[in-house]
Amino acid sequence: MKKCIYIIATAAVLIACESRTYEEISDNTPVPETVTYNKDVKAIIDGNCVSCHSPGAQALTNYTQVKNNIDNIINRISRPNGDPLKMPQSGSLSPAQINIITKWKADGLSEN
Structure with a gap:
């Protein structure tokens, strides 16, 4: 009986544990609408x-x-984490924030 409980408990622990990277759990959803500096980018840069x-x-x-x-x-x-030239130096922007800035360029760098 103890052996059966041990096997079930071990199996439950192994099934419950996931190994997912930061990129897999981060919001990396593409930005569907047109991105502008004042509406979307300014707050990221200011912050x-x-x-x-x-x-x-x-x-x-x-x-x-x-x-x-x-x-x-x-x-x-x-740039990847650990790169001495990565900005901001205080920590990485989220994938969603990077997507917004990248899409702003792709959308033509509109101000308003």
């Missing part, structure tokens, strides 16, 4: 970039600065 990138040559405090640096921004936010 994650402006604390370090304001003011100065690498400032990201307005539409023009972000638009003019979009290729570098996408490059830096898309």
Whole structure:
């Protein structure tokens, strides 16, 4: 009887455990609507970039600065964890936030 309970308990533990990566459990849903700076991107930049990138040559405090640096921004936010050039330095943006910024570029970098 003890052996049967042990086997059932072990099986339950093994079945209950999942091994899923961050990418599998993160919201990586494509963005269906047109993305604009003021509606979608500004809040991400303000919340994650402006604390370090304001003011100065690498400032990201307005539409023009972000638009003019979009290729570098996408490059830096898309780097793997552990890469010393990954931004933001305080931690990674979510896949959904990266999708929004990437789609903004694909949609033509509209301000409004």
